[in-house]
Every structure is written in C-alpha cells, then in structure tokens.
Amino acid sequence: MGSLLSVIIQLVSGAVGGNLAGSLLKKFSLGTAGNSIVGIIGGGLGGQLLNLLGVATSSGGGTDIGQIVGSIAGGGVGGGILLAIIGAIKKAVKK
Secondary structure, eight states, X not given: OHHHHHHHHHHHHXXXXXXXXXXXXXXXXXXXXXXXXXXXXXXXXXHHHHHHHTTTOOSSSSOOHHHHHHHHHHHXXXXXXXXXHHHHHHHHHHO
C-alpha cells in the first residue's frame, strides 16, 4: 500500500509542479488543464525515475517521511521539467 501512496503523491505533486511552472514560465504555459495533465505525467515519470535510482525508497516496510518528501520532490520537479519541455516544443512548432 505504501507504493500506491507514493504514486498518488507523485501524481498530485506533479500537477502542482506543472501548474507552478506554467505560472512562472508564461510563454510555455499550456493553460490550467494542459499544465495539470502534463504535470501529472511528468510527476509520475519523475517519481518513478527517482525510485529506479533508489533515491525515494524506504529501507523499511512502511512509509517514512523521507520517502514522502522524495515523492513530492520527484513529482513536482518532474512535472515542472516536462511542462517546460513540452511548452518549448509547442512554441517551436508554432513558429
């Protein structure tokens, strides 16, 4: 069950990270819905990447604060980075 909680945290923090990046980088914003969708995808990818690298894993069987913070950071950063990449691609194609 701890794994499911981590994924949910990553997806939610990805949506927040995508919307935050969209508000800070107006030229790459995809609108609230677009920022959220791209952020959710980026949050899932970023969080899973950290899990593969062993950064956001817990040595015990339960969920600890380090794992939660790692999931939030991975999801938020992943969502923001993917939004910036997709926004840059969209802007380049529009030219």
